[in-house]
Amino acid sequence: MNKKLLILTMALMKNGFSLPKEKSKKIKQILLFVVLALSLLPMAYGIITFLRITYNGLATVGEEGVLLSLGIAISAFVIFFFGLFYTMNTFYFSDDVENLLPLPIKSSHILGAKFIIVTIFEYLTGCLIFLPILIVYGVKSGAGVLYYVYALLIFLTLPVIPIVLDAVLVMIIMRFTNLAKNKDAFRTISAVIAIIFGVGVSTMSQRFVLNQGAGQTQLGNNSLVAITSNIFPASKLGALGLINHGSPSGLVYTGLFIVVSLLGFYLFLLLGNKLYFKGVTGVSVSSSSKKQISSEQLSRKSIRSTVIKSYVLKELRILFRTPAFFINCILMNFIWPIIILIPLFTQPKSRNGIGAIIGLLQKEGITGMVFVAFFGAMLFVSSSNGITATSISREGENVFFNKYIPVSYKTQIMAKVIAGVIMGIVGMLSISIVAVIVLKLPLSLMALICVTSLLAILFSNFVGIIIDLFNPKLHWDNEQKAIKQNLNLLLSMAICVAFGGLTIFAVIKLNLNLIQVVVSLVAVYGLLDSLLYLFLKKIGSKMFSKIEY
DSSP states (O other), X not given: OOHHHHXXXXXXXXXXXXXXXXXXXXXXXXXXXXXXXXXXXXXXXXXXXXXXXXXXXXXXXXXXXXXXXXXXXXXXXXXXXXXXXXXXXIIIISTHHHHHTTSSOOHHHHHXXXXXXXXXXXXXXXXXXXXXXXXXXXXXXXOOHHHHHHHHHHHHHTTHHHXXXXXXXXXXXXXXXXXXXXXXXXXXXXXXXXXXXHHHHHHHHHHHHHHHHHTOOOOOTTTTHHHHGGGXXXXXXXXXXXXXXXXXXXXXXXXXXXXHHHHHHHHHHHHHHHHHHHHHTTTTOOOOOOOOOOXXXXXXXXXXXXXXXXXXXXXXXXXXXXXXHIIIIITHHHHHHHHHXXXXXXXXXXXXXHHHHHHHHTSTTOHHHHHHHHHHHHHHHHHHTOTTTTTTGGGGGGHHHHHHSSSOHHHHHHHHHHHHHHHHHXXXXXXXXXXXXXXXXXXXXXXXXXXXXXXXXXXXXXXXXHHHHHSOOOOOSXXXXXXXXXXXXHHHXXXXXXXXXXXXXXXHHHTOOHHHHHHHHHHHHHHHHHHHHHHIIIIIHHHHHTOOO
């Protein structure tokens, strides 16, 4: 690696991934890592168990290689989907961009260093999705050392092609950003379009795979690998390299996979030299417009409001107006209904499955299960938007402002919680509408579910704000890092998923009916929410006062 590129990469890594200098903050960060790792163990056990069962099922028809092909393809798509926003912020909106441009550094060095940073971050995605698949396949197939060598090489090069696609798409979009008067709005719209594009590509690929699979009459000898690899064409090379690790063809396929990745990186550098500087120049400049208002409009805008209402509106405005916050915190509340609806419109066979589910829901004694399943889903959905779990972190270097304004810490904390609850309710209602229309759930049952699920939304937001008060991530150079590189969000989600899983397990184990489920959920989560509120009321202000940038 070029010396300048290596030095620049190390500097950017230190800026983005280093631990705090203060001993107390460093201990907190390490403790958070440990707690997060422990909280993910049950999930990891569940994933590995599922993969083992899947492998056994595929092995009976000689199609165990599909597990590898799908693993590579799905990992690549997830990296592409979530890496899009991180790529945009790392390449264009981080604070180091303006400092790097005047330096005597080639654009290829800047591009290469930032590409490596994004790739390192996306290895976390690979660890969550692809690494368990590699391990399970290797253990179950009794693979030798050569398999694990090839697996390591493919794992390290897997993110390259998806990130190249992300970076090229972002550079093309940002090349024309300077033509837009309102850059924040343009970036947000561009990101939404990119999401639609990504989901569309995924949906069409899955539809193509299903159509191809429907015509597949001969199973065995991993014949389905070629079909499943249509989701991500290069996955066929990686999968065949791992499947044939014991023969020379395995080396050839693995080598081809690496060569394709390197060619993609080279193409990225060529396009980057043409597009990057033209798109990044003046990216920090914003536009504003002057508007003359009448005395009546001034009076309407000057109406006195309560402190907490004003602060809640301020939180929501920032979330909606900041592209990174809007995409990661607001848009997440509307993603889940779309995920439910897309298969219905693109895959006719999914409608038959929905019909079977509707028939199942009509059976007696099942309403309690539906109720607790929706409650558990709301724990996950309301925690996944990260509004409260990153609410203090999003303040960044401006956190000192919160200490000087004439608003109590308690009011500020509760305003952040209320903002999270409001968006949680929006997400709940969007899912509820889809559930009523698609699953034909009775309105009375759905209304009862929504009212009770408010306790789940409160719980997830209380947990999120407490975690972020304990260890806020204030040092970041772009808004994306305040969310995507924030362990507080992952820990909050892990805790909520754990509580949701335990709740569903308890209801199944105790075989509770609908009334018993409702009473139990209201009693247990009503008590938990009350305890968390009292904790915030008593300790929250003290925790906030100790926060320093």
